[in-house]
Structure formats: structure tokens, C-alpha cells
Amino acid sequence: MPRTSGATGVEAVRRSAPGHCSSPLCWMETAMTSRLDELDRETRIGGMGRERDREVALIDLTDFDTRKAEIADELWQAATGLGLFQLTGHGIPMARIEEAFALSEAFFALPEAEKARMPLKPGTNAGWEFKSQVRPSTGTPDQKESYQITRPRMDGLWPDEAAIPGFRNTMLAFERANWDVAMKVLSCFALKMGLDEPFFTGHHDPASPEYQSTLRLIHYLPMTDAKPGDFEGWRAGAHTDFDCLTLLHQKTGQGGLQVCPGAEAEGGDWTNVAPVTGIITCNIGDMLMRWSDDRLLSNPHRVRMPRPDEYLGPRYSIPFFAQANRDAILQGPLGKYPPITAADYIQNRLAANFEALKSR
Ligand SMILES: O=C(O)CCC(=O)C(=O)O
Numbered sequence: 001m002p003r004t005s006g007a008t009g010v011e012a013v014r015r016s017a018p019g020h021c022s023s024p025l026c027w028m029e030t031a032m033t034s035r036l037d038e039l040d041r042e043t044r045i046g047g048m049g050r051e052r053d054r055e056v057a058l059i060d061l062t063d064f065d066t067r068k069a070e071i072a073d074e075l076w077q078a079a080t081g082l083g084l085f086q087l088t089g090h091g092i093p094m095a096r097i098e099e100a101f102a103l104s105e106a107f108f109a110l111p112e113a114e115k116a117r118m119p120l121k122p123g124t125n126a127g128w129e130f131k132s133q134v135r136p137s138t139g140t141p142d143q144k145e146s147y148q149i150t151r152p153r154m155d156g157l158w159p160d161e162a163a164i165p166g167f168r169n170t171m172l173a174f175e176r177a178n179w180d181v182a183m184k185v186l187s188c189f190a191l192k193m194g195l196d197e198p199f200f201t202g203h204h205d206p207a208s209p210e211y212q213s214t215l216r217l218i219h220y221l222p223m224t225d226a227k228p229g230d231f232e233g234w235r236a237g238a239h240t241d242f243d244c245l246t247l248l249h250q251k252t253g254q255g256g257l258q259v260c261p262g263a264e265a266e267g268g269d270w271t272n273v274a275p276v277t278g279i280i281t282c283n284i285g286d287m288l289m290r291w292s293d294d295r296l297l298s299n300p301h302r303v304r305m306p307r308p309d310e311y312l313g314p315r316y317s318i319p320f321f322a323q324a325n326r327d328a329i330l331q332g333p334l335g336k337y338p339p340i341t342a343a344d345y346i347q348n349r350l351a352a353n354f355e356a357l358k359s360r
């Protein structure tokens, strides 16, 4: 399996840019230190916009091995359009999803002092944070708390087994189950892009110390005793994801997720994405958009606040972010973007979102 990608892409860019440093490291440094296009885009998509119905594709993965070509066509069509689609027949049993949600609720119900023993440290994507994510689009903190599980970085960051029996093992198994589904979907994209089918799987190798995919538990705060001003702002401000592919578990009745095609997001029409327990909502992330030379679309999405006449309780969601291993070099065959390692790419994006944590 390939350990790094884009070597030919690096060569192509070096050759096409006379006068620049010829070392790939030098090129990557340039990409790392110059401001990412994605960050500029995020600063322009924070407006309220309007709502508009669009079809969200529902794709059935049943009999994946025998139906792969047909499924790959459906995935490709959705991923090059709205950039967001939903999956059934993905093989994660409903009971496992409900169990993960129950344990997530138990985690967030722990006393604050307990959770504070497992803090998200800047740049690590592991641990607990409370209202510290400020999206470049809005400049205001998301109204949520979250706990990130990035397997190689969890030392000291698990709750006591006695406090939530089974939490650690269940979450690790759930993370792996999501990885399996993500790799199936990514193998279809590899097929359509003319790459080896296991190309992306090799770059998300869980056995590598460079692994950096993340399972995130999210608790959006309930609107208890809310005053009119509390309905302003965002549960999660508009953004694109940093990863290759996101698999999002939502709960029936706990809505608010909206997506907008990238080209329209700067004043745009946002589409509600139905929350149904058991159906996985997927979106393309910026890493894969780069890796596909912008063919697969990482589109802006957000979670709006409830309106006063809607369900005002908490919202729980669980995204799994398939983030290429740290040593992967992100660059598509056309070399549309300069090469950058997945480690530098994620660091750059985390720094822009969790500035507040640095000063604590
Ligand atoms: O909670 C949701 O529905 C979306 C979360 C999300 O977009 C994210 O964490 O990147």
C-alpha cells in the first residue's frame, strides 16, 4: 500500500515553477506558511442566508462488494454535486449507534471538574472542550461542548471506567466501525479517480503512529430559560471540514444541520439535512477536495440555533472525521494545490479554530 501520495505531483509542480526552491520540503513549507484558500473562503460564509429545499441523495451500501460499480457512480454524482449525501445499508447496527449516543450523553453529564481533567490541548484534536471553537466564518464560539477521540493521543484523556463503564472500549469499536464505512466510500472515490482502490485506505492506516482520524462527540447546549438574544448565533458556525470524508451520526428530532453548495454560500441558500438515527450523513472534506483537484466538493455546512417554537432540548451528534495520516502528502494528479503534509494541513486548520485555547 502506498505510504505517501503525490510524489509525481510534487515533481510536476517543481518543474513548472522555475526559480523556486527545488526541494519538496521547501515547497511544503511554502504551502504551510501561506494562508490556506479554505480559510479565506470560511471568512465569507457566515451570513444568515435563506433556506431552500434540495435533494439530498440517499445511497444504499447493501451488498457493497457485488454492487460496488453502481454504488461508486451514485457516490461520485453526489460528491461532485451537493458534496453531502446520506447512507443506509452501511452495516453499523442501530443498537451500536444508540449505545454510542447513550455513552456520549453519559460523558457530557459528568461533573465539569471531571471533564476538565481531560482537556483538549491546542493542536491535538484529542480531549474535551467547552465553547472554545470559534469558526473563522462567524468569530463567535459554537454553542457546544465536544470530546475528540484521536486514538494515538488519548493518554490520560479517558474517563474513569467506574464513572462510565464500557465507554472506552465501546468508543474505540465505534470509531473502527466508522473507519470501515469511510474506507468503503473512499475506495469508491479512488476507483472513480483512476487510483488503486486501497489508495486512501493506505493513507488512513490505523496501525500507523501517524494516524490522525478523529471520532468527535458533540453536545449542543439546550435552550433552557432562553431569552430572545440566546437564539442568535450558531450551534456550529458555517465551515467546511478539514478531513477527507466525514461520517455524521444524528438523532431523530434533533435537527439544525444545513448545507450550501460552495459557489453559493457567500449569501446563499441553505438546505436542511434531515436527522434520522441510523442514517449516516456524509460530506466531503477539504483534504479530499485538494486531493481530487477540486472534483469532489467540500461544501459549507453549519448547525443553526433552534427557533423558539421548535424542540429546545439538547442536540447530540457524533461525527467521524477520516483525516489522512500525518505523513500523507496532499496533492492531486493535476497539482492544482501546492503539496502539503496532512499533519501541517490539520495543524493549520486547528490553529484557526481554537485560538482561544492557546491563552488558557
Ligand atoms: O453536529 C453536526 O450536525 C455537524 C457537526 C459538524 O459539522 C462538525 O463538527 O464539523
Ligand SMILES: [Fe+2]
Binding pocket: 239, 240, 241, 246, 301
Ligand atoms: Fe462539519
